[in-house]
Amino acid sequence: MADELDLLRRANPVPADDPRFHDRPLDPEAEHRLLVLTRAGREHPGRPGRRPHLGHLLDALRPRRPRDWAWTVTAAAAVGAVVLALTLSGAATVPAVAAPRPLIVETGSAPLPLDVLADRAAAGGTGFPLRQGTHVQTWSLSMTSGPGARPPVTLPEERVVRWAADGSHTELVVATDPSHPGKPVVTDADPVPRTVEDGHVISRQTYPPSWSDAPPSAEPPHDARRLRAYLEEIDRLDAMDTGGLLDAVGTLLDNWTLGSRESAALTRVLADAPDLRAVGAVTDRLGRPGQAYVYEDKAPSVRRMLILDPAAGTVLGLEDTVTRGDHESGLRTGDVMSYSAWMR
Structure with a gap:
């Protein structure tokens, strides 16, 4: 012995x-x-x-610091993706895929002016109803800053929120990347991100009844003038600029699935934004055809691309892309900070 x-x-x-x-x-x-x-x-x-495998590769990262920000992304990319050096432990080791590339406008496609799209959406009638709740695929760029900051990591998630007649609602959040089905998915964890199987349930919660009458909980109107006031209340600024408008639209769509009339009204509100320019046709990250509208936000140095359905004016997605890198946080020019793809 x-x-x-x-x-x-x-x-x-x-x-x-x-x-x-x-x-x-x-x-x-x-x-x-x-x-x-x-x-x-x-x-x-x-x-x-x-x-x-994963643990050793992450061992080089310093302990996690409080997050300065985490951008919410929605998406499934039919375009290329960058493979992170994060892998699952075990016999069936497969690279985890994340970090989508920016959407590219189709060469030679004709831009569709927003006022024309607004007219088209208004003439479309009442094809589908307003529904409380949301179904959204997101990519969130989680990052830290300052000395010892770890590299930014993209977190793909799908979130489904459904409301019941009694005012309660459920929220299901799943780690998944629809453009790479079956591949390992990067998700948030302490002290560092890790990979999980595709379809891993991050959270499933039920919330008690709530009857708030303030936006975004209140039912959105289907009149453009009143809808703009509704969005201004979400933005909570004296004069809502285009960046604030896009933020408010994202918040609205994270709470409501708009009907035909509400989508038409929203398209009319967007048409009044002077610096939201039409750039042409794109295929969104769920493979849907769309028209892209771009706003260059100078303050945080990002390009914000709104993707709309060219027939009904429905918002399909919103992408934020870095236009000037930041050494301290590890951001590079061309990084997709966030993408959200809303579904019915």
Whole structure:
């Protein structure tokens, strides 16, 4: 027995006084030593240790700091994606896919003016009703800033909110990337992000009845003038600029699935925004044809692209892309900070 205990002590891959391995995976040398111990009881010179997976790759990141901001994205990209160096542990190790590229306007496509689209949407009638609740696919760029900040990480999520007749509602949030079905998905976790299986339930909650009469809980009007006042109340600024308008639209759509009349009214409100310019046709991240309208926001240096259905004026998506990188937070020009794709 004494010989076996002595062998264990010498081969111990995780010494109790070594702080490097507290709540962390083994490094390559330690994993090799453990493999040697369990298979042969002695070391074999020259045998390479297996490279650890997610935990070892994240081990290089410093402890997580309080998040300065997390941008909400919605999407499933039919365009290319960048593979993160984050992988699942286990036999079936597969790269986790995230970080969508900006949507690209189709070459040679004709821009559709917003006032023309507003007229088209108004003539469309009442094809579908207003519904409280939302179904949205999002990509959120989670980041920290300052010394020791970890690299930005994109978190793909799908969220479904449904309301009951008694005023209660349920919210289901799932980690998924529709453009890469079945692939591992990056999700938020302490102290660092990790990968989970596609379709992993992040949260499922039921909330008690609520009867707030203030926007965005209040039912949105289907008249353009009153809808603009509704959005201004969400924005809570004296004079709502185009950036504030787009923020308010995102909040509205995170609470309501607009009907035909409300979508037509919203398109009319958007048509009055002087610096929201039509740029042409795009295919959104769920594969739907749309018309893109761009606002260049100078203050945070982002390009905001609103994607509308070219027939009904329904908002399909909203994308925020970095136009000037920031070394401190790790943002690069062209990074998609957020994308939201709303569905019925």
